[in-house]
Structure formats: structure tokens, C-alpha cells
Amino acid sequence: MRSVLSFLIALLLLFAFCSCNGNYTDVDLQKPVALPEDGVVEKELLDKIKQENAIATFTGASNGLSYEWKVFGSDLEETRDVSFLVTLEKTEGGIKVSFAHGEAFGFPALLSIRLDEKWTALAATAYRDGEAISSVSITGSDASILNLSVKDQIGSCIILPDAEKESNGVGANRPSSDGSATGQDQYQTDPVPEGKPLPVEPENQEINQGKSYTCTFSIECSTILNNLADLDPDKLGLIPRDGVILAPTAVTFYEGESVFDVLQRVCKEKGIHLEFSWTPIYNSAYIEGIHNLYEFDCGALSGWMYRVNGWYPNYGCSRYQLVDGEVVEWRYTCDLGEDVGREGSW
Amino acid sequence: MAIHLRPRRGRRARRIMVSAMRDCFANYHPVVNLLYFALVIAFSMLLTHPVAQILALVCAVTYAVSIEGRKSVGFLLKFCLPMVLLTAFINPAFNHEGTTILFYFGSGNPLTLESILYGFSAGAMLVTVILWFSAFSRVMTSDKFIYLFGKVIPALSLVLSMSLRFVPKFKKQMETVVEAQKCIGRDISTGSLWQRFKTGVVILSIMITWALENAIETADSMKSRGYGVKGRTAFSIYRMDDRDKYALVWLGFCGLFLTAGVMLSAFGFRYFPSIRYAALDMTTIPFYAVYFGLCVTPVLLNALEERKWKTIYSKM
Numbered sequence: 259m260r261s262v263l264s265f266l267i268a269l270l271l272l273f274a275f276c277s278c279n280g281n282y283t284d285v286d287l288q289k290p291v292a293l294p295e296d297g298v299v300e301k302e303l304l305d306k307i308k309q310e311n312a313i314a315t316f317t318g319a320s321n322g323l324s325y326e327w328k329v330f331g332s333d334l335e336e337t338r339d340v341s342f343l344v345t346l347e348k349t350e351g352g353i354k355v356s357f358a359h360g361e362a363f364g365f366p367a368l369l370s371i372r373l374d375e376k377w378t379a380l381a382a383t384a385y386r387d388g389e390a391i392s393s394v395s396i397t398g399s400d401a402s403i404l405n406l407s408v409k410d411q412i413g414s415c416i417i418l419p420d421a422e423k424e425s426n427g428v429g430a431n432r433p434s435s436d437g438s439a440t441g442q443d444q445y446q447t448d449p450v451p452e453g454k455p456l457p458v459e460p461e462n463q464e465i466n467q468g469k470s471y472t473c474t475f476s477i478e479c480s481t482i483l484n485n486l487a488d489l490d491p492d493k494l495g496l497i498p499r500d501g502v503i504l505a506p507t508a509v510t511f512y513e514g515e516s517v518f519d520v521l522q523r524v525c526k527e528k529g530i531h532l533e534f535s536w537t538p539i540y541n542s543a544y545i546e547g548i549h550n551l552y553e554f555d556c557g558a559l560s561g562w563m564y565r566v567n568g569w570y571p572n573y574g575c576s577r578y579q580l581v582d583g584e585v586v587e588w589r590y591t592c593d594l595g596e597d598v599g600r601e602g603s604w
Numbered sequence: 605m606a607i608h609l610r611p612r613r614g615r616r617a618r619r620i621m622v623s624a625m626r627d628c629f630a631n632y633h634p635v636v637n638l639l640y641f642a643l644v645i646a647f648s649m650l651l652t653h654p655v656a657q658i659l660a661l662v663c664a665v666t667y668a669v670s671i672e673g674r675k676s677v678g679f680l681l682k683f684c685l686p687m688v689l690l691t692a693f694i695n696p697a698f699n700h701e702g703t704t705i706l707f708y709f710g711s712g713n714p715l716t717l718e719s720i721l722y723g724f725s726a727g728a729m730l731v732t733v734i735l736w737f738s739a740f741s742r743v744m745t746s747d748k749f750i751y752l753f754g755k756v757i758p759a760l761s762l763v764l765s766m767s768l769r770f771v772p773k774f775k776k777q778m779e780t781v782v783e784a785q786k787c788i789g790r791d792i793s794t795g796s797l798w799q800r801f802k803t804g805v806v807i808l809s810i811m812i813t814w815a816l817e818n819a820i821e822t823a824d825s826m827k828s829r830g831y832g833v834k835g836r837t838a839f840s841i842y843r844m845d846d847r848d849k850y851a852l853v854w855l856g857f858c859g860l861f862l863t864a865g866v867m868l869s870a871f872g873f874r875y876f877p878s879i880r881y882a883a884l885d886m887t888t889i890p891f892y893a894v895y896f897g898l899c900v901t902p903v904l905l906n907a908l909e910e911r912k913w914k915t916i917y918s919k920m
Contacts, residue, residue, distance in 0.1 A: 284880055492874055496703075522712055533700040533713055550703055550877035 285494040287486055290315040290326070297343025297358055308334040313486060313494060320346040323353075328368040328483055330499055335365065346371060349416060353404065355384070356414040366409040366499045370484055371417075377402040379419030380568050380587075380599065386415045395501060397481040399596040405480045407500035422568070423585075432458070432579055445541045447573045454569055457577035459541060460516060469513040471582035475524050477504040479551055479590035481597045488557040488592060496550050503549045504528060506585075517564055517575040517586055518543045542574020551590060560592045563600065570600045627671050627743065628909035629902035633848035634748035639855045641740045644899055647862060648732045653873040653881060656895055657728045663899035664735035670903055671742070684734070688727035695723030703878040722875040739902075741768070751840050758832035766822060774815060781810055851901075858898040865891035 288307065293299070293316050307314045308331045316327040323346045343358035353371060382394040384406055394417050395405045404417055437452030450456055480501025482489055489497070504524070511520045518534070525532040531550050534543040545562045546553055553561035564575050565587045571578050580586070589598040630637065648660045668676040697709075702718030709715060746765035753761035782792065790803045830836050865871060870891040872882040882888055 284878075493877060496877060526708065529705070531700075531703065531705060531714060531716075536711075547701065550701060552701070 284311065285331075286310045286312040287489075287491065287494055288312045288314045290317050292316075293318040293342055297341045299340050299342055301337050301339050304329075304334055304337040304340065307331040308337060315486070316342050318342065318344065320344060321348070323348075323374065324372045326370040326372070326484075328370070328486075329365070333365040333367075333499065342367075344369065344371075352416050352418040354414060354416050355406075357408070357412055359412060362410040362412055363408065366407050368483055368500055369406045369408050371404045371406070372398070373402045373404065375401060377404075377419050378599070378601075379422065380565075382417050382419045384411075384415045384417050386411075386413070391415060395478060395480040396599065397484055397597050399593045403484050405483060405501060432456075432581055445573070445577075446539060450572065451569075454571070455578070457571075457573040458516075458579045460518075460576045461541075463514045463516065463579065465515055465519075466513040470510050471513065471580070472508050472510055473520065473580055473583065474506050474585045475504065475509045475520065475588075476502075476506040476586070477530070477548055477588040478502045479549075481592050482551070482556050482590055484597075485556055485592045488560075490555045493551060493555050503530065504588075511580055515580055517566065517578045517580060518545075519576075520580060520586070521545070521564075521575065521588065537574070540574045542576035544574065545588075548588065548590075556590070556592045559594045560590065562588060563591050563595050563598065564588050565599070570595055626909075627902070627906060629905045630743045632851055632905075633842050633844055634744070634752050635844075636848050636851045636855065637743050637748065638752060639852065639859075640898075640901060641736060641744065643855060643859050643862075645733060645736050645740070647895065647898070648729060648736060650866065651871045651895070652725055652729070652875070653871045654725060655884065655892055656871050657725060657732065659892065659896045660899050661728050661732045661735075663896070663903065664732050664739070666900075666903050667739055668735050670906060671739070684731040687731055687734075688724065691727030691730065692720060692723035695726060696720050699723075701876045718875050718877070718879060721879070725875070748842075751838065751842060754831075754838055762823075762826060762831065766819065770815075773818075774811065777814060778807070778811055781807055781814075785810075854901070855898070858894055861894050862891065862898070865894075871895075 288310075291299075291303075291314065297318060299316060303314075306312075307329060311331040313331065314329045316329070318325055318327075325344055325346065327342050340363060341359045345356040345358070347354040347356070353373070355369075355371070376398075377396055379396065382396055382404055383390045384392045384394055391411065392406060392415075396419075397403045397405060406417065433456045435450035435452055435454050435456050437449070439449040442448055443457070445457075447457060478501050479497065482497055483501050486494070486497075507524070509520060509524055511523075522532065522534075524530075525548065530548060532545070533547045533552070534545050536542075537544045545564075547555075548562055551562075563570055564578075566578060566580075566584050568585075591598045591600075594600075629640075644660065644664075647656075648664075651657065651660075665680060668680070696715050696719040699719045699722070700713045700716060702716030704717035705714040706717055706720075707715055746769050749765050749768070750761055753764075785791070785803065785807060790806060792800050792803045792807065794800075795803070826832075865888075870882055870888040872880075874880040884892070
């Protein structure tokens with residue numbers, strides 16, 4: 259009788275272990291591979307990545323800075339030996355990136371450069387001969403990580419942080435904080451920093467369809483590409499190559515609309531999945547997931563945050579009233595915003 | 605044997621047999637019964653592949669109908685079917701994950717195909733497990749339970765067996781008490797509302813007293829008989845026959861084979877964010893066949909027994 263019991267228990271334990279091992283997912287995540295000295299990845303390895311439909315990571319270092327390549331198996335068509343060697347040089351205010359490969363990859367690969375300092379700019383841009391060739395997203399908690407999508411580039415380029423744009427988001431009919439408030443408001447919002455817009459309550463907002471304005475909207479999750487190991491394996495197939503779900507787009511909105519109203523409309527128009535839940539204690543909608551990427555999908559500190567004109571508001575997106583010309587970025591974070599440029603602490 | 609089993613009133617006996625087959629599987633050794641239910645319940649909860657779920661559901665329904673007949677058909681239509689539909693409707697109302705957006709709710713959240721399918725799957729799983737558990741409580745009577753666990757975990761198995769018995773026993777005693785109270789003029793079906801309430805409270809008080817006393821009496825009685833004392837044997841009418849050994853081997857084989865199938869993700873099925881599944885091909889079909897074989901075991905045994913019985917019967 260005891261042996262039967264222990265057999266049963268062993269069987270049940272076995273079931274519990276087995277249930278975590280299913281590998282019928284569409285994309286496979288491979289362990290990071292250190293690049294050899296000449297940086298050449300052989301055709302056989304690329305063929306394997308293509309065959310397994312895997313996401314591969316190649317790591318290297320140059321002048322004390324480390325870098326990482328992400329290659330998506332589904333992007334590989336014709337394969338050959340490819341050199342992923344990169345030389346990084348610090349120049350004034352920027353980074354010079356020199357590629358060793360002679361001809362274009364022919365497939366998009368994501369280059370992530372780990373800096374030894376923190377860039378405070380909202381984003382960066384890659385230039386060749388003074389001409390902007392590609393935008394670069396900045397992530398990373400302690401030191402910045404620059405994420406650059408490389409497809410046709412050869413030779414070298416210089417990455418410079420974008421200059422801070424003048425905040426033009428102070429509208430005449432929207433009150434700003436004078437920094438004098440202390441203590442939380444009735445929806446548990448800490449005092450808003452001086453000069454930043456105060457929250458408005460959605461139930462008091464009147465939307466005036468007669469007056470339309472334009473703002474810039476973007477949705478991106480490039481920090482997930484720096485933390486793929488933490489990502490729910492089922493979600494690997496959803497991640498865009500460069501982390502961009504919606505590239506900066508000019509969007510029309512009406513007077514009195516909040517960030518949430520516009521987000522909802524943009525997602526519907528572009529067919530992007532969005533799930534939210536109304537949270538009465540913050541009097542705002544909470545964005546649970548966009549593009550099927552949900553809170554907690556990439557670690558316990560992950561979720562969606564929004565930034566308007568370079569500032570992460572400390573209140574919900576239903577309480578942020580937009581004014582003409584504002585730049586709204588929805589960014590996925592894996593570290594409570596530290597990795598996507600949120601300043602200050604909670 | 606056959607002579608004893610020969611029914612005196614043949615026609616009536618046959619009629620009973622048609623409406624509800626005798627459960628031959630329940631006459632197997634308790635270890636076989638327990639192992640069977642442990643396996644089917646565990647796999648029903650583990651496997652989310654629709655093909656596996658349908659196989660299990662069909663077997664569970666067939667088993668219930670073949671044993672309980674008309675009674676279980678009512679239960680299936682009135683309780684199980686609405687339950688599946690309810691979960692299929694409720695799940696998409698709260699779960700908006702999935703890449704296939706069908707349309708948007710008034711609140712603004714999307715309705716996705718994946719969440720509907722997941723709702724159906726969850727409902728089917730719920731119903732299957734409920735059906736297996738109802739079969740479990742029918743087959744694993746308290747004497748079998750005590751027989752299996754009385755020595756290993758005497759106190760717990762007695763408590764379990766007593767509590768499992770409690771509801772039907774309570775109901776039966778309640779009927780007796782209600783009838784007896786009726787005789788002395790305390791009828792809960794007549795009188796003013798207040799009077800009925802008062803009678804009801806008296807009956808409830810009687811029942812609670814009875815239940816407490818009964819529990820203590822049972823415990824005392826078991827203790828006085830030396831229940832759980834070391835070296836004491838228990839009366840049992842169960843014998844490990846060859847057929848039980850064969851059944852054990854078959855169930856053990858199914859358990860190991862299906863575990864391997866789960867490890868090889870032959871039953872793999874993912875609902876979110878988009879549907880991905882292990883294809884049905886020559887490498888995975890054997891696992892589904894064995895799963896069907898496992899689930900259908902009692903129905904098959906009953907059918908074989910029935911056939912054997914009929915053969916003997918017609919020869920008489």
C-alpha cells in the first residue's frame with residue numbers, strides 16, 4: 259500500500275514538473291554567444307538560428323564598452339559568414355560606432371551598446387557625415403543602453419543624444435503646478451513638480467469636437483530586448499525587431515481629451531491590442547497591456563508607462579489633459595521606469 | 605454463480621439493466637479505482653489540448669450516463685451545459701488578451717477570439733473534473749476509503765470518510781425527524797410563517813444536537829473497537845485478483861506513457877497571446893489513443909461485463 263501511495267505521489271510530482279516544459283512556442287530564445295576575436299559568426303550557426311526560428315544574442319566588447327547583437331531567425335533568408343565585430347570609440351558627447359562587415363547584412367539586427375555613463379536625453383540619433391540615418395532608443399537603469407537597428411549600414415556612424423526640445427506643452431487653459439502643494443490629493447497623487455501640468459478629473463472634462471490639435475504618439479518596448487531572459491516565453495513572438503510598436507506618429511485630438519482617450523483611439527485605428535482597467539482610487543484607467551505585452555510579462559517590475567514632453571507624470575493617463583504639440587511616448591519598463599528614463603524615486 | 609444471478613422476474617430485471625447498467629468497474633479492487641481516478645482527474649486538469657479535453661469529456665459523460673441513466677442526463681443538460689456556456693461567455697468579459705480582436709466592448713476593451721476559446725476550454729475542463737469527481741464519490745465508497753487509508757493515516761481517513769458520509773446521512777436523518785415532528789403536530793408545511801419558522805428552528809436544533817452526538821458516538825465506537833491500534837487487522841472483502849493486477853498494470857502503463865507524452869509536449873496547447881499547438885501527427889496520435897483508452901476503461905469494462913452477462917443469460 260505504501261509503495262502504491264509513493265508511486266502515486268511521485269507520478270503527481272512528475273506531472274507538476276512536466277507542465278512547465280512545453281516547447282510548442284513559435285520562437286525559441288538561445289543562450290548568449292560570445293563573439294570570437296574577429297567577430298565572425300559562421301553560416302552554420304546562422305542556419306541553425308533560422309531553422310529553429312530562434313532569437314540569438316551575440317556579445318562582444320570594445321574599448322571597455324560591451325555590446326550585444328540580437329538576430330531574429332525569422333528574418334534570415336540567405337545566410338553566409340557574417341562579421342558582427344564593432345569598434346566603439348567615445349567622442350565628445352557621443353559614441354562612434356565602426357562596423358567591420360564589408361557588405362550590408364540584408365537582415366535587420368539590433369545592436370545594443372552598454373555605456374558606462376547615464377545619458378539623460380530622451381532619445382539619440384545615429385548620424386553619418388552629418389546626416390541622420392536612424393533613431394536610437396535609450397534604455398538601461400544604472401548605465402544607458404543604446405539600441406540601434408542595423409540593416410543596410412556599413413562603415414561607421416556617430417550616435418549623439420538628441421538635444422532637449424523646448425517644452426511647449428504649457429497651454430493657456432491648463433493649470434500648472436506652482437510647486438507649493440504638499441501632501442497627496444484625493445486620488446493619492448503626490449505633489450506635482452513645479453511647472454508641470456496638474457491633473458484634471460476626466461468626469462469634469464468637456465471634449466470640444468470643434469477644436470482639433472495635433473500631438474505626437476509613439477509606443478515602444480525596446481527595454482524588453484535588453485531583458486529577453488526575463489520575458490514570458492510565450493510572448494517572444496510578439497516583440498518587434500527594434501522594439502517599436504508604433505513609430506512616432508502625428509495624431510489629431512480634440513480639446514479636452516486625455517492621454518488615455520487618444521491612446522485608445524490610436525490603438526483602435528492602428529489595430530493595436532490594448533487592455534485597461536478603470537481604477538477608481540486613482541480616478542484613472544490603468545493600462546494593463548498593449549500589443550498583448552502585459553504588466554509583469556518581463557519580470558516583477560515590468561509594465562507600461564507614459565512620458566509627455568520628457569516627463570513621466572505621477573498620475574494616471576486619464577487625468578493628463580493634452581495640449582497642442584505635446585509628445586507622448588508609451589514605453590514598456592522592466593524596472594519601474596528606471597530603465598526608460600524616469601527621474602526621481604517613488 | 606450464474607444460477608444465483610438468474611433473475612426471477614426476467615422482464616423487470618432487464619428493464620432495470622437498460623436504464624442503468626451495473627457498474628462492474630466499481631467491483632474492482634479499491635487500489636484500481638483510486639489509481640484510475642487519480643490519473644483521469646490529474647490529466648483532465650493538466651491537458652488543455654482541445655482534442656484531449658473532448659476525449660475526456662466524452663468518456664466522463666458516457667460513464668455517467670451508462671451508470672446513472674436518465675438522472676445524469678438531466679444533470680448534464682441543466683447544470684453542465686450551462687456551465688460550459690457560462691464560462692465561455694464570462695471569460696471574455698474579464699480577459700481581453702489575445703491577438704485576434706473581433707470587436708470592441710462598449711467599455712473600450714477588445715473581445716478576442718482566444719479568450720472565447722479559452723473560456724470554452726476552461727468550462728469543458730471544469731465539467732469533466734466535476735463528472736470525474738461525482739463518479740469518484742459513487743465508486744469510492746467510505747468503506748473502500750477506510751480500507752485503503754485506515755492503516756496509513758487512520759485519523760484522517762476516518763474524518764474524511766465521516767465528513768463525506770455526513771451530508772447524505774444528515775439528509776436522511778432530517779427526513780426522519782421531520783416526519784416524527786409532524787406526528788406530534790409540528791408540521792413545517794402548514795401554519796403561519798412564524799409558526800413554520802419556529803418549527804424549523806426546533807428541527808434544526810434537534811439535527812445539530814444529533815450531528816454532534818453522532819460524531820462523538822462514532823468516534824467512541826471506533827475507539828472502543830480498537831481502530832488504528834497497531835497490529836489490528838481490518839475486515840475487508842477486497843481481494844487482489846488477476847483482473848485487478850492486469851488493470852493495475854494497464855493503468856500504470858497509461859500513467860507513465862501519458863507522463864512521457866506531457867514531457868514531450870505532445871499535448872501542448874497555448875491560448876495566449878496567439879493559439880499555438882502540438883500538431884496531430886503520427887508521433888502524437890498514440891498519446892491521444894492511450895489517453896482515450898485510459899478514460900474509456902470503466903465504460904469498456906462495463907460493456908464487456910454486460911456482454912458476458914447476456915451470453916450467460918441467453919444460454920439459460
